[in-house]
Amino acid sequence: MDRLHTTVRDYAWGSVTAIPELQGRPADGTPQAELWMGAHPGSPSRVDRGAGPVPLDLVIAADPVGELGAASVERFGPTLPFLAKVLAAATPLSIQAHPTREQARAGYADEEARGIPLDAPHRNYKDDNHKPELICALSEFEGLCGFRPPAEAADLMASLGVPGLDPLIELLRSKPEDEALAGALAGALGLTDAAGRETVEAVARAVTAAAPSDPTGALAGYAFAAAECPGDPGLVAALLLNHVRLQPGEALYLGAGLPHAYLHGLGVEIMANSDNVLRCGFTPKHVDVPELTKVVTFRGGRPEVLRPEPGADGERLYPVPIDEFRLSRYDLAERPATLPGDAPQILLCTAGTVELATDEQTLTLRPGESAFLPADGAATVLTGPGATVFRSTVTL
Template sequence: MRILKNSVKDYTWGSSSFIQELMGGRVSFRGPAAELWLGTHPMGPSKIVSEDNEESLEEVINRNPVEFLGKDAARRFPSGLPFLFKVIAAAKPLSIQVHPDRLRAREGFHRENAAGIPLGSPLRSYRDESHKPELLCALSEFHALKGFRPAGEAWALLRDLDVELGEVESFSTAKFFRNLLSMDQGAVSALLHRVSGAAKERAGTDAAIGWVFKLGLQYPDDPGCLAPVLLNLISLRPQEALYVSPGEIHAYLEGAAVEVMANSDNVIRGGLTAKRIDRTELMEALNVEEKPCSVMVPVAVGSCEMQYRAQAEEFMLSIIEVDGAHAYRSAEKRNIEVYLCTCGSGKITEAQQGCSLPFERGDSFVVPAFIASYSLTGTGKLFKVTIPSIQP
């Protein structure tokens, strides 16, 4: 069991308090703290901390990947830890975006390398070769957009905003969105000027129209302001979750959450940001399916653990809750696990040697696969990410 020291990202949309309070003084920021990264991604790698030393988590894994990741995981993921674990705290909306599938990520990464664009350049959309499925689990009330609304819903909301449309039978949400992103700026500005008055007048009648009004104040000439009536608007309560597949359009609007994804920082943006926008690439990567969005809830797998059953081979997210009467006991055979404590305190104790490590709110630690079994005691809540095993 090893304590982790993690990277914090100070993106402008971040909160001035959430991550700072979670970490309890472990990070010091005068400005916003948007994301806390736990993992080995080169843009924000974690370190293992001992009493007198700090060492890269990636280097420790690479020295003995079978013992650290697990035999099955090391065979399936020879490049190392396949997931990136985050806390995000959004005080302002994030961009409208999609993440690429494997083929597009590989092609885009090599294309930008061949063009000589530095890895850390803001002109990049592809910072690695990985696809990026992701799972977001709310820590607070969390508002998000995900996937295209059914045509009838979007058509009715656009009509409420005084947008001139044909008959609903011929309307397509995805096609309207594509046309919107393809319009010249003059036409976009004229459309948004007409919409803004209706959005202000009717902001209190529908949550999606309320978000159109809010976004219009921040990005008055951005076609992404209409996204809340074109995409499914979801409000998550704590512990409710969303799974986002590659190619699925989404935007996170407000709130704090745990997020786990394939070990990638690839983002193709379409609006609502000062960062690089590549609408042509976004439309090529886009899944245009129009359907309602479902919310995930965890499934109990024991007295202390609840799991989120996402369709991802790289990661599985769980919540572990312990109290004085109930301790969590791990399986004897498992892959690497990364923990973050979000509430309370306790200790983790190795079963064979009896070695223990205390933890409290804001602490994160890694449990290598070679530790056969362990227990968690105390009173608190922890999020655990592991690599799901593939049964033979």
């Protein structure tokens, strides 16, 4: 097993204090948005096996079967198929959606054929993989997830009394669900001329005025977004989405085609190893509305809040419909827990102190520290009454 030396990404939306507080160190005044744990080439974790820190992606590339196991390499290829993160949002992330694997392959091939550089600001597809995600709250966590039923979205917009929203309201009430949501999203993102900007500003004033009387109600999250992203037409697009408030330990699975945004809070995130993001608001980055409408699934409904299901030896699993990643949690008591060594694993301590032990090695993790366990067949025993450990691995 290897202690991971991790990189903190300093995106502007990150919290100044949340990750430092988790790790028990002073804040330095800069936003600290994401702590990456894995082998993604953008910010690979590093391991030290006696010759100094080496990026984990290079360690795996040198011996994929030895690090990942033959079964994982055969099924997912010679790279770690997931990326784990601690995510700390102080302001809203962009509203976004991710393609299916088939859409990603087609989009990537098309942009490659057209010679669009990978680092071009208007590039949509950075690789040919899908990017499902799971976010599990460590603090109270707010986000937007999936479309509201069209009638509900229309009622919410109508409650604001903003005349500029009338065409969207009429569309939501008169068209079939997929047509209504697609048209309303395109219409919201098209509010960029002078009249459109006036509508966005009026919406911001309306949600801001309504929120204080009901700080946990339907408009509270939108008022927060309005304050943090003034003038962004994504605010109107956000009214089409469900506002979700997670309590610690609750999670959301975000599959392909599902529009979503994180607003505020600290959580553990795990995702397939991909950078494919199509944005649709709360961002100065490229928004490709025609491509976005190809990727998004225009279906209304309520998001499913996941709670962990009990498993063997104290494991509590967050079930997802894919195999590239598997997230579970151990809340350790007096009895140790034993993990099998048949798949690559990343362990993250979020509370207390935990000792990891094999027949040949021991390693201690404190909050915010993590370790990589190669698929070498060695069972690992977790000991640490009162400690909480998140386990990221694959399903084989």
